[in-house]
Amino acid sequence: MINFLTAGESHGRQLSIIVEGVPAGLIVDKNIINKMLSERQKGFGRGERMKIERDEVVFTSGIRAGVTLGSPISMVIENRDWENWKEVMSPDLKGINYEIASEKKVLNPRPGHADLPGAIKYNQKDLRNILERASARETAARVAVGSLLSQLLAEFGMDVVSYVVKIGGISADMDKDLNIDDIKNRLNTSKLRCLDKKVEEMMIARIKEAMEDGDTLGGVFEVKAKNIPVGLGSYTQWDKRLNANLAKALMSIPGIKGVEIGMGFEAANKFGSMVHDEIHYNEKRKFYRETNNAGGIEGGISNGEDIILRAAMKPIPTLNRGLSSVNIISKEEHRSSYERSDICVLPAVSVVGWSMVVIELTKAFLEKFGGDNMEEIKRNYKGYKEYLNSF
Ligand SMILES: Cc1cc2nc3c(=O)[nH]c(=O)nc-3n(C[C@H](O)[C@H](O)[C@H](O)COP(=O)(O)O)c2cc1C
Incomplete structure (x- = not known):
């Protein structure tokens, strides 16, 4: 069972990560991880901080000569900004410069952030x-x-992509015929990880508008998973449902306020005949559907179609122009605190969403085909494929 823990403060020395449950024998390409880390840092609308950081992963255990050992994998990502913050954030009493730490105190909670409920708690x-x-x-x-885990899914031909479909109320026109390579090519040249070039320009203009007004924006991203075998997840227990676990994973991302699967909320407005994906069969394709309103999951189980999810993010809570708030010491009204911040992070959050979906799909995949090493899992999967062909 895959499990992971993260630790680290935003301006601390580093992020630390431990992942357990990764089978032995997975060849890991660090460049793939660094590329995705860099994708998370990009996108029009991000603040100055991301110009300082050059996120790169350092493996500290669980991998030898680029291959996993089956033991816990630990990684760190250093914060370059630590150099500017160590007198404020040092874990050692002696490392703190109290004058600077006092200047950096934050007293006016930002509505929409953890600031006030967190301080009380x-x-x-x-x-x-x-x-x-x-x-x-x-x-x-x-x-x-x-x-890291996307490299395990890739060994079995599974592929996940994510892209931005809405920013500040401006929606992309989705070309349903784009295949996964077209999507990846488009992402490589897009400033907002948006597949619709024309609409992207309008989104950029909306972000500039927010920037000039000292305001922020949210939006929606979509994640599509291809070649996911039928049978991941289960209806037999509430916490085995694949749709529920994917939704929880996406909802765990800071700022995400809603998740849709397939047709999502729109399905609630329609007749059943307009929603449910009718079933067909032929020798070549076996069981198949002409539509995919279910988003690839029925009864908590993957049904072999593409898995399609969307997540909605609220606008960033740190506004340059501030919002009404109250100083937690004086109890007097005060504009909310401002510290270098992003204006819109939909491209970045789409990469985080991609990661969370990859992680949940890997968990479900290993639950079904799991073994201690890649060879064992490949054998299990091959046997299942043969069974599927005979069903
Ligand atoms: C990739 C990413 C970058 C973010 N950058 C900022 C930021 O610079 N400033 C900010 O106030 N919020 C930022 N947020 C959003 C906050 O983290 C989020 O709104 C906050 O944690 C509260 O959200 P919650 O109520 O859903 O927990 C970012 C979120 C993500 C996913």
Whole structure:
């Protein structure tokens, strides 16, 4: 069973990650991880911080000569910005410069962030003690895990992509005929990981507008998983349902406020005859559908069609122009605090969403075909493919 833990503050020394349950014998290409880490840092609308960081993973255990050992894999991603923050964030008493740390105190909670509920919960009088961990810097660690596990899915021909479909109310026109290579090519040249070039320009203009107004934006991204075999997940217990686990994984990303699968909320407005994907059969394709409104999952089980999910992100809560708030010490009204921040992160969050979907699909895949090493899993999978052909 795949499990992972992350640790690290936004301006701390590093992010630390431990992943357990990865089988032995997986060849790992670090460049794939670093490429996805760099994708998470990009996108029009990001703030100055990402110009400082050059995220790169360092493996510290569980891999030898580029191949997994079956033991826990630990990785770190260093924060370059640590150099500028160590007198504020040092874990050692002696490392702190109290004058600078006091200047960097945060007292005016940002609505929409963990600042106020976190300060009350953990009894903190400096909101920095909350926001440093609540910050989405942690999502870099998730991308490291996702891009590591994507290499396992690739061994079995599975592929996952993600792209932005809406920013600040401006929707991309989706070309349903784009295949996965077209999508990847388009992503390589897009400033917003958006597949619709024309609409992308309008999205950029909307982000510029928000920037000039000291405001922020949210949006929607989509994740598509291809070649996922029928049979992952189960209806037999609530926490085995693949749709539920994917939704939870996406909802765990900071700022995500809703998840749809397939036709999603729109299905609630339609007749059943307009929604459910009718079943056909022929010798070559076996069981198949002409539509995929279910988004590749029925009864909590993958049905062999593409898995399609969308997640909606609220606008970034740190506004340059601030919002009404209250100083936690004086209790007087004060604009919310501002610290270097992103304006719109849909391209980045789509990469984090990609990672979370990869992680959940890997968990479900290993639950069904799992073994201690890649050879064993390949044998299991081959046997299942033969069985599918005979069904
Ligand atoms: C990749 C990424 C980058 C983010 N960057 C910022 C940022 O610079 N400033 C900010 O206020 N919020 C940022 N956010 C959003 C906050 O992390 C999020 O809104 C906050 O944690 C509260 O969300 P919640 O109520 O869903 O937990 C970012 C989120 C992600 C996923």
